[in-house]
Amino acid sequence: MICSDQHCFDIAKHGYVNLLSRGGGSSKYDKKIFQSRRLINNAGLYNPLHVAVSQMIWNQQASNECISILDAGCGEGYHLNNIQLEINQKKHNTLAVGIDISKEGISIAAAGYSNAIWCVADIANCPFAGQQFQFILSILSPANYSEFQRLISDNGLVIKVVPDQDYLKELREIFYEGSHKQVYSNFHTTSHFNEHFKLLEVESIRYQVNLHKTLVEPLLGMTPLSWGASKERIEKVLQMNLKQVTMAFKVLIGKKSTT
Numbered sequence: 278m279i280c281s282d283q284h285c286f287d288i289a290k291h292g293y294v295n296l297l298s299r300g301g302g303s304s305k306y307d308k309k310i311f312q313s314r315r316l317i318n319n320a321g322l323y324n325p326l327h328v329a330v331s332q333m334i335w336n337q338q339a340s341n342e343c344i345s346i347l348d349a350g351c352g353e354g355y356h357l358n359n360i361q362l363e364i365n366q367k368k369h370n371t372l373a374v375g376i377d378i379s380k381e382g383i384s385i386a387a388a389g390y391s392n393a394i395w396c397v398a399d400i401a402n403c404p405f406a407g408q409q410f411q412f413i414l415s416i417l418s419p420a421n422y423s424e425f426q427r428l429i430s431d432n433g434l435v436i437k438v439v440p441d442q443d444y445l446k447e448l449r450e451i452f453y454e455g456s457h458k459q460v461y462s463n464f465h466t467t468s469h470f471n472e473h474f475k476l477l478e479v480e481s482i483r484y485q486v487n488l489h490k491t492l493v494e495p496l497l498g499m500t501p502l503s504w505g506a507s508k509e510r511i512e513k514v515l516q517m518n519l520k521q522v523t524m525a526f527k528v529l530i531g532k533k534s535t536t
């Protein structure tokens with residue numbers, strides 16, 4: 278791929294492009310985390326969230342024109358692919374673009390899903406012209422609101438999914454028993470969002486999912502919650518025969534503020 282300034286970018290075997298401007302990006306997320314996430318995603322744990330987000334996008338569309346969506350911090354791509362499939366079922370075409378700073382995540386995304394454009398890129402320096410996207414998704418990922426302001430079209434929406442207090446509470450209760458981390462608050466994330474975008478709506482989504490015993494290990498492997506937990510507590514979760522987990526999110530929907 279050659280840009281108008283004659284810079285050349287290789288298209289990788291799986292079809293993604295690395296558009297990081299300088300060297301490699303750094304992310305604590307490695308291949309194993311994304312593989313664990315893929316297993317958990319394939320088991321459908323996030324599907325009700327995808328249905329809700331697709332509905333929000335779809336509800337905004339008055340006409341049948343193609344919907345452009347950027348998933349910023351898309352990881353291994355499952356959320357974007359599933360949301361795209363949901364929208365396509367409603368007979369809407371989508372132009373879906375997923376970016377992540379992790380080459381491992383994007384490589385797994387591109388290998389699995391060919392309907393979207395996948396790029397290794399930094400959300401702080403996105404390789405796209407301004408006002409290119411009607412929807413920007415930021416799902417359980419860091420955000421860069423000045424870049425989002427630049428990239429979103431005038432009537433576009435930013436949809437940010439943040440964990441709610443009860444998200445994976447079964448793990449949190451064991452990992453962080455007796456510490457301040459036992460109770461999670463999304464207060465600061467929500468106020469930060471509100472400073473940059475006009476908050477139109479906040480939707481709470483909460484459900485419980487059954488967990489097959491083969492999924493306990495990938496569940497522990499996919500979540501940063503386990504990064505701060507001791508070996509003993511991780512072992513305790515593995516032994517406790519966890520059968521259900523709580524999924525709880527806040528979905529913040531914001532539009533470009535004109536001031």
Ligand SMILES: C[S@@+](CC[C@H](N)C(=O)[O-])C[C@H]1O[C@@H](n2cnc3c(N)ncnc32)[C@H](O)[C@@H]1O
Nearest residue numbers: 304306350351352377378379399400416417418
């Ligand atoms: C908690 S994971 C969420 C991934 C995906 N949205 C999901 O829910 O499975 C956070 C993601 O943000 C990505 N990330 C962190 N900093 C980034 C940056 N500056 N630019 C792009 N992606 C970034 C990480 O590589 C990781 O994939």
